[in-house]
Amino acid sequence: MSNSTEPPALELSRIAKAFGAVIALTNGTLQLRKNSIHALVGENGAGKSTLVKIIAGLYQRDTGEFLLEGESVDFSSTAQSKAAGIAVIYQEPTLFPDLSVTENIFMGRQPTRSLGRIDRKLMREEAIGLFTRLGVRIDPDRPTLGLSIADQQIIEIAKAISLDAKVLVMDEPTAALSGVEVERLFTVARSLRDEGRALLFISHRFDEVFDLCDTVTVMRDGAYIATSPIADTTVEQIVRQMVGRDVSALFPKEEAVIGDDVLVVEGLSQPGVFHDVSFTVKSGEIVALAGLVGAGRSEIARAVFGVDPYSSGTVRINGAKVPRRNPAAAMKLGLALVPEDRRKQGLVLETSVARNTTLAIQRSLARFGFITDRAENAAARIWDSRLEVKTASLDTEAGTLSGGNQQKVVLAKWLATNPSVLIVDEPTRGIDVGTKAEVHRLLSQLAGEGMAIIMISSELPEVLGMADRVLVVHEGSITAEIDRADATAETVMFAATHSAAEVAR
Amino acid sequence: MNSFTKGLRAFVTARETGILLALVIVIAAATIKNPTFLFSSDGFRDLLLTPSILLLLAVGQAIVIITRNVDLSVGSVLGLTAYLTGRLFIDVPGIPIIVVFLVGIVFGGLLGLINGALVAFAKVPALVITLGTLYAYRGINVVWTGSDRINSSDMPKAFLALGTQSILFIPVLTIIAVVVLIVAAWYLRNRRAGRELYAIGSDPDAANLYGLKVTQRLLVAFVLSGALAGLAGVLYAARYGTVNSQAGTGFELQAVGAAVIGGVAIFGGSGSVWGAAIGAYLLLTINRALPILGVQDFWQRFVVGILIIGAIVLDRVLALRQAKRLTVARNI
Numbered sequence: 001m002s003n004s005t006e007p008p009a010l011e012l013s014r015i016a017k018a019f020g021a022v023i024a025l026t027n028g029t030l031q032l033r034k035n036s037i038h039a040l041v042g043e044n045g046a047g048k049s050t051l052v053k054i055i056a057g058l059y060q061r062d063t064g065e066f067l068l069e070g071e072s073v074d075f076s077s078t079a080q081s082k083a084a085g086i087a088v089i090y091q092e093p094t095l096f097p098d099l100s101v102t103e104n105i106f107m108g109r110q111p112t113r114s115l116g117r118i119d120r121k122l123m124r125e126e127a128i129g130l131f132t133r134l135g136v137r138i139d140p141d142r143p144t145l146g147l148s149i150a151d152q153q154i155i156e157i158a159k160a161i162s163l164d165a166k167v168l169v170m171d172e173p174t175a176a177l178s179g180v181e182v183e184r185l186f187t188v189a190r191s192l193r194d195e196g197r198a199l200l201f202i203s204h205r206f207d208e209v210f211d212l213c214d215t216v217t218v219m220r221d222g223a224y225i226a227t228s229p230i231a232d233t234t235v236e237q238i239v240r241q242m243v244g245r246d247v248s249a250l251f252p253k254e255e256a257v258i259g260d261d262v263l264v265v266e267g268l269s270q271p272g273v274f275h276d277v278s279f280t281v282k283s284g285e286i287v288a289l290a291g292l293v294g295a296g297r298s299e300i301a302r303a304v305f306g307v308d309p310y311s312s313g314t315v316r317i318n319g320a321k322v323p324r325r326n327p328a329a330a331m332k333l334g335l336a337l338v339p340e341d342r343r344k345q346g347l348v349l350e351t352s353v354a355r356n357t358t359l360a361i362q363r364s365l366a367r368f369g370f371i372t373d374r375a376e377n378a379a380a381r382i383w384d385s386r387l388e389v390k391t392a393s394l395d396t397e398a399g400t401l402s403g404g405n406q407q408k409v410v411l412a413k414w415l416a417t418n419p420s421v422l423i424v425d426e427p428t429r430g431i432d433v434g435t436k437a438e439v440h441r442l443l444s445q446l447a448g449e450g451m452a453i454i455m456i457s458s459e460l461p462e463v464l465g466m467a468d469r470v471l472v473v474h475e476g477s478i479t480a481e482i483d484r485a486d487a488t489a490e491t492v493m494f495a496a497t498h499s500a501a502e503v504a505r
Numbered sequence: 506m507n508s509f510t511k512g513l514r515a516f517v518t519a520r521e522t523g524i525l526l527a528l529v530i531v532i533a534a535a536t537i538k539n540p541t542f543l544f545s546s547d548g549f550r551d552l553l554l555t556p557s558i559l560l561l562l563a564v565g566q567a568i569v570i571i572t573r574n575v576d577l578s579v580g581s582v583l584g585l586t587a588y589l590t591g592r593l594f595i596d597v598p599g600i601p602i603i604v605v606f607l608v609g610i611v612f613g614g615l616l617g618l619i620n621g622a623l624v625a626f627a628k629v630p631a632l633v634i635t636l637g638t639l640y641a642y643r644g645i646n647v648v649w650t651g652s653d654r655i656n657s658s659d660m661p662k663a664f665l666a667l668g669t670q671s672i673l674f675i676p677v678l679t680i681i682a683v684v685v686l687i688v689a690a691w692y693l694r695n696r697r698a699g700r701e702l703y704a705i706g707s708d709p710d711a712a713n714l715y716g717l718k719v720t721q722r723l724l725v726a727f728v729l730s731g732a733l734a735g736l737a738g739v740l741y742a743a744r745y746g747t748v749n750s751q752a753g754t755g756f757e758l759q760a761v762g763a764a765v766i767g768g769v770a771i772f773g774g775s776g777s778v779w780g781a782a783i784g785a786y787l788l789l790t791i792n793r794a795l796p797i798l799g800v801q802d803f804w805q806r807f808v809v810g811i812l813i814i815g816a817i818v819l820d821r822v823l824a825l826r827q828a829k830r831l832t833v834a835r836n837i
Contacts, residue, residue, distance in 0.1 A: 058714070079716025094714045096707035098774035099700075107704050108717050110697055117695040146831030 007070030009034050009198035010055070010086070010167045015064030017050055024050040028064065029224035030217055032167060032198040037189060039209040039230075040202045042219035043242055043460070048202055051219075052171050055200075056088040057081035069166070087160030088169045093152035097145035102127040104144050105159045130158040134188050150181035157188060168192060169200040174208055186212050204292050206235045206497050218242055236490070239497075243460060243489035253466055254444045259283035262452040263335075263421045265304060268313030273299050274476035277313070281421065281452040286443060288467035289456045291496045296476040297456045298340055301423045305337040306330045317421060331360065336419035338410050340426045340456070342403075346410035349399030353391050354380035356398045357412045383412035387442065404435030411442070422446065423454045428462060440466060460489050472496050472503075479503045520768035520823070521780040524816075528787045535794035542797060550676055556789040557678040558583075558744065560782050561737040562756055563763035564689050565730035567781035570764050571693070572726050573706040573773030574624060574631035579734040579760055581642035582616045583753035586738025588646060591655025591748050594664070602664050606739055613735015614728045616642060621727030625720045639757060643750075650750035657746030668744035678740055682782075685733065689778045702726055706773025762809065763788050766816040770824075787812070 008031045015028035025047045032038050042048050053059045054066070057075030066073055068084055075081040081088075095104045102124050103110075110118040111126070127140040136154050144152060153173055160168050170189075174182050189212060193199055203209055209216060210230060218225040218241040225241045261280045268277040274296040281287045289297045302308040304315050306327045315322040317333045327337075339345035347356050354373075357380035358365060365375045377394050384394065387408040391401060398409055407427065414422065424443070428436040443466065447453050457463050463470055470487045472480040472495035480495035480503050495503045516522060532552070536543040543549060562579050569576045586609045593605050616638070623634045657665055670677045693699035701722050705712045712719050742748050767784025769776030788809065795805045 056714075057716075077716055078714055079718075082716050090714070094708065094711035096704045096711055096774065098707040098770075099703060103700060103704075108697065108701060108715055110700065112697070115695075116697070118697065118700065142831060143827075146828050 006034070007067070008032055009069060010200075011065070011067040011070075012051070012055070013065045013067075015051065015054060015061045015066065017054060017059060017062050023222060025054075025222045027223040028054070028061075028219075030200075031227070032200055033215075034166075034196050034198050035193055036215060037193050037199040037201055037213045039213035039216040040200060040219065041204070041206075041209060041216060041238060041242060042225075043458075046219040046242070047222035048219055049171065050222075052088060052169055052200075052202070055081065055086060055167075055169055057086075082163065085164065085166035086169070087156075087163055087165035087167070089153060089156040089160065089171065089173055091172045093149065093156050095144040095147075095152055095155060098143060100141050101138055101144055101147075101155060102140040104155055105130065105162055109163075126162065127158070130162055133161070134158060136184065148181075150177050150185070153177075153185065154188070157185075157192075161192070165197065167198045167200070169202075171202045172204070173201075174203060174205065182208070204497055206238065209238075210235070220244060235494075239490055239493045243493055253286075253440075254448050256284040256444075256448040256468075257450075258285050258468065259450060262318055263304075263454070264314075264316040266314050266316075268300065268303060268310050268315070270299070270303060270308070270310040272476075273308075274303070274473075277476075277478055279471055279478065279481070281454055283420070283450045283452050284447050285468045286447050286453045286455055286466055288463040288470045289454060289473055290458075290460070290463045290470050290492050291473035293458055295473045295496065297473045298425050299476075300473065301337060301425055301454065301456060304330075305335055305423060307337070331417060331419075334418075334420035336360075336414035336417055336422050338407075338414055338422070338424040338427065340429070342406050342410050343399075346413075347398045347406060350397060352395045353384065353389065353398055353401070353409055354394035356409050357383055357394075357416060360413050360417045379416065380412075383416050384409070387412050387415075388438065402431075402435075404431035404439075407431055407435070407439065411439070415446075419451065421452045421454070423456070425456045426458065427455060428457075428459070460492060463487070463492065464489065474499060520820075521777060521783060523819075524767055524780060524783045524787060528783060528790060531787065531790055531794050535790075535797045538799075539797050542794070546674075549674065550671060551793070552790065553679040554676040554744075555793065556786045557676065557682040558737045558740055559756065559759055559763060559785040559789055560682040561685060561733045561740070562760035563767070563781040563785040564686055564778045565733035566757075566760040567764045567767070567769045567776060567778045568689065568693070568702065569631070569726050569730045570761070570769050570771060571706045571773055571776060572702050572723060573709060574723065574726070575635060575761065575771075576617070576620060576631065576727060576730045577635040577757045577761070578616070578620055578638040578642055579730060579737075580753040580756035580758075581639050581646065582613050582731055582734035583738040583741060583756055584748075584751070585616065585642055585646050585649075586613050586735045587741045587748045587752045588650055588655065588750070590739045590742040591659055594660045595655070602661070602667075605664070606736070609735045609739035610732045611735070613738060614732035617728045617731015617734070618724065620731065621724040624727065625723040643754070647750045654747060654749040655742065660742065660746065664743055665746055668740065668746070678744060681736075681740065685736070686778060686782050689729075693778060698722060698725065703774055706775075708774070759788060760785075762813050765813055768816070768820060770820060771817070784816075 010032040012028050012030045015025060017025040028047060028051045030051065040048055050059065054061050057078045057080050060076060073084060105127055106123050111122045113119045124140055131138055134154060134157065138151055138154065144155065173185060177185065189199055201213055214230055215227060216230055216233060216238065217227040218238060220242060259282055262283045263281040266278050269275040277300055291297050299308060303310040306322065306325050309325050317335060320333055322333055322335065323329045343349060354376050358376050361379065362371060365371050365379055380394050389405050389408045389412065391405060398406060401409065427439050443453055443455065455466060464487055468484050470482045470492055471478050472492055474496055477500055479498065479500040482491055532543060541548045543552065565579060566576060589612060590605055590609055593600055593608060620635055620638055623629060624631045667677050672680065693702065701717050704717060705719055705722055741752060763784035764781040765771060766787060767780030769781050791808060792805055795808060
């Protein structure tokens, strides 16, 4: 155990950070000790990544204290935090694909000889030494192009060791690793801990947190909640701390008559993305796909709609088979997908609201292949007024609208196709509370009219408030199907972080 | 594997070797058809001399392309410095030749700095910025030169001799170009700054996360490209003796073509100045060899176009094969 009089390796207290009007962090507090692996957990959007980026020097804090070994520090670049002994390993490793493994480790601080020449021999020997120490076999001369994520992470760790980093931050390093690779990473992490370094480990997998870490800090809504020794806490307690808010009646779910099966998905699989996904959605029903970011929810939705491929399985709407990889056919059969990223995938930002609204029904508006503004405006007006899109005129560029109004335009576009199944991916992300309630009311109303709705959401209150049924996705599989009556923050969160076998127990 | 076989293997599999082979084939074919292409003092000299100026531009271009940028203004920079060279000899009688060289290099470097600053600070793609400066620099040249032109009688004999003289059968221009090539190749391979240029081109976002001095390196790359174009401008004046406002027009595309043919990936991160240099030789030697081989004038540009497309397709195929091979290697 570390000496308690010694200052912590890294200490953050009451760090705040805002991006314009968006507040990402209100109270970031964290204390990392030497010889320790510290876990940082929290829901999506709890502020973990922002905190990591402040530690890395990528963002600068607005207020609060940042101490490194008892000394106050201010990093204005990643180079500075690196020089101070902090190494950050991002979820997606950041390597130079064209350069060799050795060069990637030493880039920017290669050993040199006379005339500033890089000492390639020494550099290569050091790289081999690092890999021997880590107990892995990676050819130091090959380019990093084509390496597995696991090997790329090992290279990032080798880099951190060669820097002699005192603090090592790993942001969800295990998200893309197999079981064996996770074991290898943990062995390395433990030996780094025993060398006296401080490690911060961010993960959504509680089994890993309990296996590897000795202390855990929970964050929620950009603020620090609690820090406890692993030995003194339980999964249930952490989940409660992570969720810990009242699910209010913000979500006006209307009762709807639930009818027959409309969408039937059977045994949908795509290697490495999702497997054996089966579910049905009935008319008048809102089904939520819950789970953590990266669990595969959007991928399943995209595959159902035909944007992404799947290797086996079937999708049927009202008994008709939806062909693979053919969104146009899916649209004809009455399927609509409101994508997650409305700015990139949902709208043509530079064109008018009217054109965006009618984009999906252009074909039916055309007369002899031509579309008139009049026809476009008339069609757009119906939906934009029904959804109360707040815009000066239908000619306004879509890109200038607020996030909430943009989302309404995207919804209007798809509703104009008169779908029988509507898939909405994160329908209320990044929009204000008022508009959020409007979107919820609209979804509820549509269900009442007999539409089958699949709602993907990372916000638990939204899931619990809106859904008739909750399907929880964990690592590409549906791990639980929970009825509205049984759905609580705890049950959903537990299923989202555990495999199907564990959930069944 | 001993170091010799290792070196041999590296040579055989190198991207540059293929292009060198193509160059040798072109020279051999032309020589078989007409032995004076290589085996006459003029033929040999022209073979080395003609591409020397383009070689300088191609080396500069390769350095910029490696950082995932491009410098389309080099032809205009060359034109401006070539005219400046003539003006210096006219307006400053008795100016030492070495000073003219230095002024030309520094002037070119400054024009390159403007490009670099616009790219690095304004964050506008280099393609657009340097397309703009291509016209802007040429415009300045036209305003400044007007209908005037520099004639060989305006410049000292010793200076003009640099353009035609040889030392031990090697033209002076070629010697200068090869020295520059060797220094640039050494810099890119052995200095940290050189390696960082590759890193920036390979993944600009990662370079930022690494804390590399991206802005500074980009400035250096553009300054080098400009300075080499400046040097090329001085040599252009020495070689051709006449300079008007259109000197160097279209050279930028030849320079990009040479780099691409030589295996410098247009998306940055890979390739070498050696390849770009051989590419410059291949590009201009083909132009001279095709008439000898009986290919009509009209078809020459077509052949060059095919060569550029072929080089890019080849690089793409090689890259895909390598990616596949590396992925397989990882699973063993």
